[in-house]
Structures are given as structure tokens and as C-alpha cells.
Amino acid sequence: MRQTNELFNSEVIAKQNIQALDQVYTANARMLPPGAEMIAGREPIKAFWQQAIAGLGLKSVKLTTVEAEALGDGVVEIGRAELSLAGGNTLTVKYVVQWKQEAGKWKWHTDIGNPNQ
């Protein structure tokens, strides 16, 4: 799980390697971003992140697990994300991710967050 989160920052955000989201989200993942409808499936989620990284000027995302609970064949994680934006601004987001294994890799299957301020 830590590898997946590190990949999200080092590849997807820092290098804008959107295809690396194949290693982050399950094929059938759901994402529920603030200010928009739910997004179903990895390909639409890739399109969302491509726009969001450019739109917000995202420079880095530091993910920290606050709590994690094994549940059946998955894990429910509560976490905190520190977003660094263009212009030196920061944004603190909390999130819940339901993790699932896909082909032996732990990935985000349900992803929802909201800002702390």
C-alpha cells in the first residue's frame, strides 16, 4: 500500500505520468471528488486527474495513513493528503480509500476526500 501511494506522488503527480494510474486504481474503481459527480472506472478517473493536475497546478501530494482496518479481502483507510500547488499554496485534504488487490497489487477501489478548510 505504501508503494502504491508513493507511486501516485512520484509518477502521477511529479512526472504527470497519467498511465501510472493503472498501478494505483483498480480497473473498476470509483472516485468521488468534491464539486463533481462520482466517476466510475479507471479511464474516466485518468481523465479527471489529468485535468485536475493541470487545473490546480498540483506539484506534490503527500499521503499519510491515519487509520487502516482490514475488512474481508480489502482494507479501509482513513488518511490525510497535503497538496502542494502552484504559487506555493497548500491544501489539506482528508480521505477514505477502500483498497483491493488486483493481480497481486494493492490498489484504490473507492476514493473519496474533502478539504479540511
Added chain:
Amino acid sequence: MRQTNELFNSEVIAKQNIQALDQVYTANARMLPPGAEMIAGREPIKAFWQQAIAGLGLKSVKLTTVEAEALGDGVVEIGRAELSLAGGNTLTVKYVVQWKQEAGKWKWHTDIGNPNQ
């Protein structure tokens, strides 16, 4: 689960019966509301809702399950909430709730949401 959601609207929101949240949230629940830090435990969650109902002028909350998945001894639900506010305004929120049984009753153990607009 439907009973719990109906109780939330009919007792907690409509009658402002905050103590009925004993039947909605587990004792050790986590709530992650937009614009604030995570709240841990049912008593602080009660204080949050008491303020939120008054502050938003909440009149009713219609909860609809979009997807639900059994996971271990719990359920992960994706849902939609239609909030009716004072003055005839409405607000559409999507949410993820991790359900757990407590003394034989299905309750919200992790609760996070964000607005669609």
C-alpha cells in the same frame, strides 16, 4: 440499513432528536465532514450534527444507496444525499459509509461526504 437511514431523517433531522444518533453511529465512529477536521467518537459527532442542523437550517435528508458491497463483517456503501435547507434551497451530496453491526444493529462506522457542486 434502510431502517438506520430512515431514522436519521425522521428522528435526527426532522425532530432534531440528537440522541437518536446513538442508533445511527457506532460508539467509536469516525466522521469526516467537508471543511473541518475528522471527528472521532459518537459524542463529538452528536455535537457536530446539533450545530450543522441549526447552522444549515437542515429540514430533511433523503439518503439513496448507489452501490453497496459486503466486506468482512461490514458493508461499504456509496450513496447520494439530497439535503433540503431553510429557504427552499437544496444541496446534493455524495458519500461513502462503512457500516458495522453494533449490538445487532447496522450503524455508520466511517462517514465521509462532499458536495456535487
